[in-house]
Amino acid sequence: MIGGRSASTLTFVQLTDTHLFADPSATLWGVAPDPKLDEVVDLLLDRALDPAFVLVTGDCSGDGSEVSYRRLAEKLARFRVPAYCLPGNHDDSELMRRLWPNAAESTGTAPKFAQSFDALGWRFILLDSAIRGIDGGALGDEQLDWLSEELSGAGARPVALALHHAPFDLGSVWLDAIKLSDAAQLLAIVDRMPQVRTVLFGHVHQVFEAWRGPTLYASAPSTFYQFLPKSAKFAGDDAPPGARIVRLEGDKLETSIIRL
Numbered sequence: 476m477i478g479g480r481s482a483s484t485l486t487f488v489q490l491t492d493t494h495l496f497a498d499p500s501a502t503l504w505g506v507a508p509d510p511k512l513d514e515v516v517d518l519l520l521d522r523a524l525d526p527a528f529v530l531v532t533g534d535c536s537g538d539g540s541e542v543s544y545r546r547l548a549e550k551l552a553r554f555r556v557p558a559y560c561l562p563g564n565h566d567d568s569e570l571m572r573r574l575w576p577n578a579a580e581s582t583g584t585a586p587k588f589a590q591s592f593d594a595l596g597w598r599f600i601l602l603d604s605a606i607r608g609i610d611g612g613a614l615g616d617e618q619l620d621w622l623s624e625e626l627s628g629a630g631a632r633p634v635a636l637a638l639h640h641a642p643f644d645l646g647s648v649w650l651d652a653i654k655l656s657d658a659a660q661l662l663a664i665v666d667r668m669p670q671v672r673t674v675l676f677g678h679v680h681q682v683f684e685a686w687r688g689p690t691l692y693a694s695a696p697s698t699f700y701q702f703l704p705k706s707a708k709f710a711g712d713d714a715p716p717g718a719r720i721v722r723l724e725g726d727k728l729e730t731s732i733i734r735l
Contacts, residue, residue, distance in 0.1 A: 485595040488519060488526045488554075489637075489719040491677030492697035494537035494565065495547050503537055504700050504711060509546075511699035511716050514735055516553055519718060522733065526720075527594060528556050532677035532695065533563025533605065533639025535571070544574050562588050562605040563639040563678060564612060564653075586617045591625050597723060598629040602638040604655055611653040612640035612678075619660050626668045633726040634668070637675045641683075642692065648707045650679055665690055672728050675719070681712065682719075682732055693730065695719035 490512075499509040519526075529551055536543040551558040562568040568588045587603035600622060604612035614622070626634060640655040642662060655661065665671045666688060673691045680702040683694040696717040703710035717734035 485527045485597070485723045486524055487721050487723075488524065488529045489532060489675055489695045489721060490515070490529060490698055491532040491639075491695045492534040492563070492680055492699075493531060493547060494534055494697070494699060495543040496537045497540040497542045499546065501537070506700050508537060508699040511735075512547075512550055515698045515716055515718055516550055518733065518735060520553065524720060526554060526556055529554050529558040530599075530601070530637055530675070531558065531560040532637050532675060533561055534565045534677060535560050535563070536566055539565065539567035539570065541570060541574065544571060548574075559590065559592075559599075559601060561590070561601045561637060561639060562603055564605055564607075564610050566605055568603060568605055568607065586615070586621055589618055589621060593632075595723060596632060596726075598625070598632050598634045600625050600634060600636050602636065604638045604640040611656055612638075613656045614638070614661060615657070619657070619664065622661075623664055626664070626671065629670060631670060633723075633728075634671045635673050635675065635721075635723075635728075636665070636671060639676060640678050641676055641694065642674060645679055645681075645683055646705045647679070647702070649709055650702065653678075662687070672726070673721070673730075675721075681714070684730075691728065691730070693719065696732065696734065 493512050494508040589603050590601040642655050642658040644651040669689050679694050680697040681704050685692050698716050701712040701714045703712040715735040722729045
């Protein structure tokens, strides 16, 4: 069973694309994100997973409003553990930097809203791929250089990376057009670092998993609305909202999806 914490295990929850608005009754694609997130949080709490922390991989807000971030923080506080958020294309990175109460204490001077922290012998590196006003994303040379330094500093320690944008094509024409533009540079760095055990991302509103060498690349379902996989143009999917659960034991990783 995935869940719980002990001296040798760590479980965390990945939420993504929560898209909260200033108005909690606002809808997007015919669905109100706010109550759906409440349902997902209820489900996770009911399962008594006891996560060490919660990670939100971007598009935390649907309109970049201060009130939406404050309400998200209130919802995540129900877990009673630290919550780490990274920005997506709908977010306001600068506002997040000022408002978010649990930003990680990075081991070095991180560019943009990038963060890193260590837990249970792992290093967690959270990247900022958002470019305000643009659906696609990029990390940029400065952040890629910082990532290389963070990975080198981790030594043989296992590493988990997280960002918002997909780092390669998923076989969906319209989504692949708005992936990470400097994905090749990111992949080249990760390929040289076998201690990177997973790269988690959001943005695609669907579940995706693929291995590239020793590294699992994986997305999580949106907490409110899913995109149809492998579609040539925008299309919704009737798959329910959910979250990804990740369990770490030693240098091993185990993961599963939970849905409403």
